[in-house]
Amino acid sequence: MLTNLIFIIFLPLIFVGLITKTKAVWAGRKGPSILQPYYNFFKLLRKSEIHSISSGIVFRIAPVLAMVSVFCAAMLVPFGSKESLVSFKGDFFLFMSLLALSKAATVIAAMETGSSFEGMGASREISFTAFLEPAFLLIIGSLAYSVGFDSMGSLFYMHSVNIFNEWSVIIAILTAMGLFIMMLVEGARVPFDDPATHLELTMIHEVMVLDTSGINLAFVHYSAALKMVIYSALISNFLIPGNAISIGIPFIFIGGNLALAILTGLVESIIPRYRISRNLELVIIPLSVALLVLTALIVNNLGGF
Amino acid sequence: MILLGIMVLLLAMLPAVMKRAGWFTILVCLASAMSFGGYLKHLLIPGVTLEGVSLPWLSCSPLAAWFGLIFSLGFPIGTIYAQAYLKAHPTKGMASHLIWLSLMFISMHLVLLSANSLIFMLSWELMSLSSFLAILYDRDSEETRSGALYYLVTMQIGAMVLLAGFAFLYLESGSFMLDSVRIGGYAKWLLLAGFAFKAGFFPLYSWLPKAHPVAPSHLSGMMSGLMIKTGIFGIIWVMLSSSWQAFELYILLAISLITAFNGVIHAMAEGHLKRSLAYSSIENIGIIGIAICFWQLGLVLNNPAMASLALLGALLHCLFHSIFKSMLFYLSGNVLLACHSLDCNALGGLDKRMSMSSKLFLGGMASISALPLFCGFISELVIFGSIILGFGKASLAQSISSAVAGAILAIVSALALIAFTKLYSIVFGGNPRSEAAAKAVEPGASLLISPMILGILSLVFGLFGWLPLSIMDRLLQEYGLTLGSYHSLVGVLQMVSLVLGMLLICFFAIYLVKCRICKTKLYPTWGCGYHGTTGKMQYTANAYIDPLSYFLKPLLYKRAKLDAPKGYFPGSIAFEEQVTDYLDSGLIRSSSTLITRFLKLFSGIHNGRTNSYITWLLIALIALLIWVLGVK
Secondary structure, X not given: OHHHHHHHHHHHHHHHHHHHHHHHHHOOOOOOOOXXXXXXXXHHHOOOEEEEOOOOHHHHHHHHHHHHHHHHHHHOOOOOOOOOOOOOOOHHHXXXXXXXXXXXXXXXXXXXXXXXXXXXXXXXXXXXXXXXXXXXXXXXXXXXXXXXXXXXXXXXXXOOOOOOOHHXXXXXXXXXXXXXXXXXXXXXXXXXXXXXXXXXXXXXXXXXXXOOOHHHHHHHHHHHHHHHHHHHHHHHHHHOOOOOOOOOHHHHHHHHHHHHHHHHHHHHHHOOOOOHHHHHHHHOHHHHHHHHHHHHHHHHHOOOO | OHXXXXXXXXXXXXXXXXXXXXXXXXXXXXXXXXXXXXXXXXXXXXOOOXXXXXXXXXXXXXXXXXXXXXHHHHHHHHHHHHHHHHHHOOOOOHHHHHHHHHHHHHHHHHHXXXXXXXXXXXXXXXXXXXXXXXXXXXXXXXXXXXXXXXXXXXXHHHHHXXXXXXXXXXXXXXXXXXXXXXXXXXXXXXXXXXHXXXXXXXXXXXXXXXXXXXXXXXXXXXXXXXXXXXXXXXXXXXHHOEOOOHHHHHHHXXXXXXXXXXXXXXXXXXXXXXXXXXXXXXXXXXXXXXXXXXXXXXHHOOOHHHHHHHHHHHHHHHHHHHHHHHHHHHHHHHHHHHHOOOEHHHOOOOOOOOHHHHHHHHHHHHHHOOOOOOHHHHHHHHHHXXXXXXXXXXXXXXXXXXXXXXXXXXXXHHHHHHHHHHHHHHHOOOOOOOHHHHOOOOOOHHHOXXXXXXXXXXXHHHHOOOOOHHHHHHHHHHOOOOOHHHHXXXXXXXXXXXXXXXXXXXXXXXXXXXXXXXXXXXXXXXXXOOOOOOHHHOOOHHHHOHHHHHHOOOOOEEEEEEEOOOOOOOOOOEEEEEEEOHHHHHHHHHHHHXXXXXXXXXXXXXXXXXXXXXXXXXXXXXXXXXXXXXXX
């Protein structure tokens, strides 16, 4: 239980720091320390805020609401132990909706400022949900196909990789691929979005928070990082063997997460950014991957080829 | 108690004639309290007769009692809003409007209670007619008249189909009684189609986006929240009293999925506040339809857990939709009164001018897009649960249909989120886009009472989702569903409340601490280096949905008109875009032109000369004579 909480609180910013470090090393630079996101976080906490005069109630509460709801969503995911903090049958839908709540709050806050740039970002960001939600639901449904209706944690746990069963490897790889792309989209990373870009017209997530400052900005950064770590935690849970001793699980888990952070950094280094207008077409990839997962499970159940 | 309530509703016509809206409201509240108690008794205690007397043509099934509860909740709240709305927007037709309202309430109760197909058809027609006349409150406007007529014609076609269905039913069973009748063959399809007109299933929904925007706001709220539920009631009743094959249910599932998807993409693309809400009603009806299909599929495929969750989801969604949709319509009435416009692109910045309405709209928006904390989430959770239960090794077809339905439902709920974040942020967020919006003021506390009650209900049901389950327990038992999954469902919903409670506590703790320690300054929005921004430079409703509408291009027919800038010093520039419904502009208009053309062939007969009428009569008589003789 305690490991869950510690990982949820401390892992996200290290994850982002490691991505930046990987990119720097790949580019031949030294790069900032892995802990740099922490320094930024605490620096922002000490600052005062500027609110836009056009904004209303949602702008004021959105960063906190978004952070808290992503945090609650993270509680439904096993973080470094076999069980999540809270789990029940059908928690996947609460998970999806909590992420949707955080997204809705951020998007409305961006629209409330009345800035057309932020409107642009909001419109792009929310369009992605249309394809990510069904993809996630299909992945969950596919996993429920073979083991029945259960909580999200145990659905993933029951499908952990077993190297003696080729189907479990296929299913794990496909699901991990779908979730990895969802992580890149939700975390606003290259190739869908570039957090380091300097032109408002090409930003998605960053442009939505143009008017956010101070503590609110710190919360926004933390919740974006936490969202990525949630997906990488889901992927890492596949790698934990069913018979692992409980003391070893946190180590496997953290290893998986750090590997995914490095992978994300590598992806960002070698893949160029997609054209904005093509983005939405590419967000469909997780949906098709989810269909492949379902097909694989059905074929497996019918006795293979 | 129910019949007594209906009597009081009849009595309410008296103050209506005397234009005493206040007394009318009090009587409606009293009547609804009585009928609420009556329906609750019917739901909880088996075998109760109406008022202790057994009437052959009136009875109250548990299903009717559930819908009766929804109505008895919705009527008084709607009437309280209606009273304030009529006061703020008076026209000549006020007295008659109140009479039509009370007739509408009575007929809606009778539709639920009638156990005889003749009584049913009578009350069904009374409901359509009285609501048609009530829509005509603003009768001087051309748009209102055409919208209301469209509604009437559609309802009459629907009633004709229903009548044919009941006729077949009579031929089969030889009786007009409706309880414990088995419906088969043509009758069940005809009845389904007739009810689908009222409920607004694809492709019979076209009256909703026409009638709702022109009706006075309290009426659009009650029609959309309550009246279309009579269609759902009919469909559930047909499903209960007939037997279905799996493939037929898959067809119905496909229709429901199309309804939901088509409704939501139009709700998203529509720039008119009330029309967008009307399309979203179609979407919600589609969602209820999906749940109904999964309920029957669960029965056919012997998956009782899925069946009971799906039926529960459908009934809960009926209740919750009646709460949040009425609320949103009432609030759009407030916007209309304050700004005299419902075009999103002429509004904006209302959250600083109509602070309470905007906060309530935010709650309604969260509820309708199934965000946690509000009630829409609970029913969609139950429906998604039943869909996931459909995945399994037992039936491949069911797994695939679950996958398709689940994915489409997820797309639909995501698009609903987009549609309603759009509505909220364009109408209430940002800066005003027009003079009228800049001058808007909150229209009085009396117009906020009803939305506030509904908002509180929505929050309570969202936080304590298991509350209505205790009275639905017996309803499920009545229809032979096992309650094995019921208790685990209560557990699930309690866990949801736990998580949401934690969310709220964390949120308030962090937010209050932050407010205390953090200094804030107000400053204009950063214009990215550009000075002199105006309200018109903000993102518009069309721009907000552009990435998706580019994707949905084949499904959304848009007409755009661009007045491009000319020369070095362009004087004016204008852009207009309108989304039209394929169904409306294609199928319905062309078929109605064809029908008109066909009927015009006979218009020569109607020439106004008595002698020619006598000639037609004579010809008809002779023809009949020949026919009779020929047959003999």
